[in-house]
Amino acid sequence: MVAAGQTTVDAVVATWIKSAGAYLYSDLKFIGPGYNYDSTKQYKHYWVLDMANADGESNGPAIAYFSILLAINSTQHLQNMNINGLFALAVVALVGMTSVEAALSDDHIARELQVTDFSTKLLNAVNAKRAEKGLKAVCISTKLSKAAQVLANDNAKNNKVSTKGSDGSTLLSRYAAQKIKTSQSAELVAAGQVNVDAVVATWIKSSSAYLYGDLKFIGPGYTYDKSKTYKHYWVLDLANAAGESCA
Known part of the structure; x- marks a missing residue:
């Protein structure tokens, strides 16, 4: 680390x-x-x-x-x-978090993310980074988003940061539950970042190969639970899947 x-x-x-x-x-x-x-x-x-x-x-x-x-x-x-x-x-x-970021109210941030559609903000942030590299924009898959949200909810509920569900599920089993067949896929998780820019910055530093890769579809997931250690729980599923279309 x-x-x-x-x-x-x-x-x-x-x-x-x-x-x-x-x-x-x-x-x-x-x-x-x-x-x-x-x-x-x-x-x-x-x-x-x-x-x-x-x-x-x-x-x-x-x-x-x-x-x-x-x-x-x-x-x-x-x-x-x-x-x-x-x-x-x-x-x-x-x-590390900036002093301004640390001073923000978690409740206010969570409400803002939910009201303004965190998935669109996350999509825009990812595509902005891809544009800096001259890469094509990605788009949201509804099925990937549902799979990502399942894991985000599970991570928040169980106070964990993992790609493995508390029931033993994996990204592939969660995709199967949403009836999406992927040819290539990846799953990124994070926790504690209070806004979209912060979580994208974390993933850029730790997993840029996926964000800058040729995976066409993404599915963002986000859950807020102020009673848990990290409060903010993030998931981003990325994949190529035949027969799928942008949301």
């Missing part, structure tokens, strides 16, 4: 919990934290956390250093610590 801009350990861990909680709460035994500070660069603070299971490895300095880092409430001297990395299992790139 990587991040940039967060000024404290608490902030970067909170960011990773929102975007990649499944990894932090998984059964990966070893971690390797990395940190660098450069006041001349845009984000100044640059963070990396590698996580792995590895035969023959033992607890080393990385674990001790990270325990120390978690107790620190400022960035003083962080760049001087000797933090070693381990083999990375996953890379989820993101930039």
Whole structure:
């Protein structure tokens, strides 16, 4: 996992919990934290956390250093610590929430997303990024949207960030339930991002190959539940499917 801009350990861990909680709460035994500070660069603070299971490895300095880092409430001297990395299992790139974004009311944001049709806003945001690359626009598939919404509801209800349903369902089984046959497909999930631009930025950094790929149809899903850890739960299904048309 990587991040940039967060000024404290608490902030970067909170960011990773929102975007990649499944990894932090998984059964990966070893971690390797990395940190660098450069006041001349845009984000100044640059963070990396590698996580792995590895035969023959033992607890080393990385674990001790990270325990120390978690107790620190400022960035003083962080760049001087000797933090070693381990083999990375996953890379989820993101930039921390801005102060303006953090100050917004979650309830107000959720109402705005629901009233203004989050799916259209998400479609427009994705196509704007594709246009920057000179790529053709994608369109919404009603069936993909229904499949995505099923997972978004499930993730929110069960306070998880996963492509696997709590009932064991997968993207293919959810597609089958909507009677859509895909030749190529992908599914992206996220949680905690308070608006469309934030979630698209997260996916661009972690899964740009899918957003910039040649998958024609997308199906956005979004659920808000203020009683859950992440509050905002997002899903984006992407696919090519014969016989389907734009909504």
